[in-house]
Amino acid sequence: MAEVALYRKYRPQNFGNLVGQDHIRQTLLNAIKNSGVSHAYLFCGPRGTGKTTSxxxxxxxxxxxxxxxNGEPCDKCDFCVEATEGRLIDMIEIDAASNRGIDEIRDLKEKIKFSPTRAKAKVYIIDEVHMLSKDAFNALLKTLEEPPSHVYFILATTESHKVPETIISRCQRFDFKRVDIKSIVARLGFIAQQEGVEAELDALELIARNVDGGLRDAIGLMEQLTFDGKLTYEFVKKSLGLTGHKAIEQLFAHLIEKDVQKALATINEIHFDGYDLSQFTKDFLEFLRGKMIEEIRTGNSAGVPLLLNMIEKFQDAYEAQRGALIPQLPLEIAAVKICLGEVREVGEVEEVEEVKIEEKKEVKRVKKEEPEEAPLVEAVQERAADAVLEMSLDSVKRNFPRILENIATPSVKRSFQTGNAIKVEGYEVTIAFATNFHLEKVNNVQGHDVIERAFKKVFSQTVKLKFELGKVNLPSSLGASKATEEVNKAVEALGWEVEG
Incomplete structure (x- = not known):
C-alpha cells in the first residue's frame, strides 16, 4: 500500500486539533452542542488554513x-469511522472547479430530494465555490435558502470577493485567518516527533516563515525537504533559495553606515551565490517592517524616518525587479539612493546652482549694506531654500514631463499625459481631463497612488490630488492645422480626390 502524504495523515480528526482557528472552532462547537447548526455555511480564507478540514x-x-x-464527534461510531476514511456515502464533496456548470447544480438539486442512505443527514461540501458559473449560482440560490431538513451545505473558497452577495447572505460566513508562525512550528515539531525526524528548530521556523500562513504547505514542504530522517537549516535555506538573517543584517548595517561600496558588494554576493533576489527583497522588507514596529513600540521614533525611506526604496526595487534586465540593478539603485541621497536631474541641478549664485550675491549685498544684521542673511537663505521646494501651478506645469517619467503604470501614464494642471492650493493639486475615459483611468485608488508617488519623487513632498472633468487647451499649432496638413498629405499620397 502506498504511503499517505503527511498532510493527509495528520489532518485533524477533531476540533481540538484544528490549528490557528480558535475563534471558529469554539463557535462551531457551541452550535453543534446546542443543536444550532446552520443549513448553509461559507468558509473563506487562504489555502491550507483548515476550511475543508473544518x-x-x-x-x-x-x-x-x-x-x-462539548460537541466533539466520538471518532468511534460507524459514521465517524466512515467519515474519517472518506467512505461515508452521505458526505458528498464536490470540486466546483470541474463541476461548475448549471447542469451539475440541477443534478445536485434532484439528488437532495432523496433521504440520506445511512446517516442522519446529507452534507454537501462544495470546494472552491467561487468557480461556479453565474447560472450555476442562480440555480443554487433557492436551494440554499430553503434546503430540505436532512441537507446541509458547506461552501469553501479562497476568493470570497468572487462569490455573489446573494449567496453570501444565505450562509453563515466564517473567515479563516493565516496560521501564525509559532503555531505552525509547534505542529511541524509534533509531526517530526511522531515520524522520528531529527528536525532543527531553525529549519522548522524557516519553513513556517515561507508558507504565508498555510499549514498544509508547511507540512508538505517539511516532508519534501526531509532527507534520511533529518531536516537541517542549511538544506532548507539552500533549497528555498534563502539568504538567512546574516546577509539581511549585513546589508542593513551597511545602509545605516551609508557605506555604499559594501552595500553593493553584499547585493552582488547574494546574487552570485544563486539566491532568489525577489525573495531576498521580500525578506528584507519584512525585516525592515519588524525594525520599524519595534522602534515605534519602544517609543524611539528618531530612527523611523530612515526606516520608512528604506522601506519605500526597497518596495520600489521589488516592483521593478519583474522587468529588470539586470536582476540586481533595482536593489543597487535602492542602496545608492539610501546611501548617497536622491540623484538630481541636470535641469534641477542647474536651477539649484542658479539659486545658490543669486543667494550668494544677495548675501554679499546684505553684508555690505548691514554687516551686523546676521538674522537678515539667514532669512535670505531660508527664502532661497524655499524657492527650490516651491509647490505652485507654474512649477507643476514646468515639471509635468518629469512627473510623467516617474509614473510606472503605462495605462495611467497615457491617461495622465492628457491632463492639465489648473489649480494648486497648498499641497492640493487639481488636474483637469477632457474626456471621462481618461478621468476614470486615473481617478481610482491605483491611479492616485502611482501619480502621488511620482509627485513625491519630483517635489520630495506628499501632495493631495484632485481630478475633474474640464477643458484641456491644446496649442493650435499642434491641433487642427497640423491634423489637416497630415490628412492632406495622406490623401495626396493615395491619389484620392476630396469633394466639396
Missing part, C-alpha cells in the same frame, strides 16, 4: 451517533 468535522459531528458533551 467542513468534514462539521459533517462528522452532524452524523455522529455518540456526540460528546
Amino acid at each position: 467542513a468534514r468535522l462539521v459533517a462528522k459531528a452532524i452524523n455522529c451517533s455518540a456526540l460528546q458533551e
